[in-house]
Amino acid sequence: AQTVTQSQPEMSVQEAETVTLSCTYDTSESDYYLFWYKQPPSRQMILVIRQEAYKQQNATENRFSVNFQKAAKSFSLKISDSQLGDAAMYFCAYSGGSNYKLTFGKGTLLTVNP
Amino acid sequence: DADVTQTPRNRITKTGKRIMLECSQTKGHDRMYWYRQDPGLGLRLIYYSFDVKDINKGEISDGYSVSRQAQAKFSLSLESAIPNQTALYFCATSGGQGLAVNEKLFFGSGTQLSVL
Numbered sequence: 001a002q003t004v005t006q007s008q009p010e011m012s013v014q015e016a017e018t019v020t021l022s023c024t025y026d027t028s029e030s031d032y033y034l035f036w037y038k039q040p041p042s043r044q045m046i047l048v049i050r051q052e053a054y055k056q057q058n059a060t061e062n063r064f065s066v067n068f069q070k071a072a073k074s075f076s077l078k079i080s081d082s083q084l085g086d087a088a089m090y091f092c093a094y095s096g097g098s099n100y101k102l103t104f105g106k107g108t109l110l111t112v113n114p
Numbered sequence: 115d116a117d118v119t120q121t122p123r124n125r126i127t128k129t130g131k132r133i134m135l136e137c138s139q140t141k142g143h144d145r146m147y148w149y150r151q152d153p154g155l156g157l158r159l160i161y162y163s164f165d166v167k168d169i170n171k172g173e174i175s176d177g178y179s180v181s182r183q184a185q186a187k188f189s190l191s192l193e194s195a196i197p198n199q200t201a202l203y204f205c206a207t208s209g210g211q212g213l214a215v216n217e218k219l220f221f222g223s224g225t226q227l228s229v230l
Binding site: 004006009035043044045047050091101102103104105106107 | 147149154155156157158159162172202204206218219221223224226
């Protein structure tokens, strides 16, 4: 069974600084997707970024980028120039093969200090 | 209007009561899911449906049942609610074919359920 591990229950960062959230996963599939979702206090689940495993290039969305290490099964999220609005719970998730289901990590609560 | 609509947004109920959470979508997706979120545990899959005639248990289906009334509607029932079912419940949908079904989930805004 696929598992997703987020080893940092909480992180904090100063406004305008950079922070990296960690995620590791376990799978025997060769084709899969990885995601980072953001959940602000409004509790809406917002897709931040996704990575297709067959793509070697790391995905980037504005201030958000990932470091995808397929062999190490690692998928970290880097937030550059952190803003107060980035404060939220962040979930790493996996979906792959014939699974068609998202498996989530337990989440990392990010605090942004002014 | 939201693509995935959940009702109610919040609900307080008592132990032993029957509760139904409803989800409807306008995205035309075949696949629909119910997740439960608990603090420190992330989101866990309760049930999922790949089409109207296909219902599957997720990792924590005990105490829950579902009904896929139509392609656009997927409801979750708690036949006899208990306090440890207090949680935030999300409905989600996905579309596409083949591996593309893994591309993205579209979430509703969640139902916060409290069982006293």
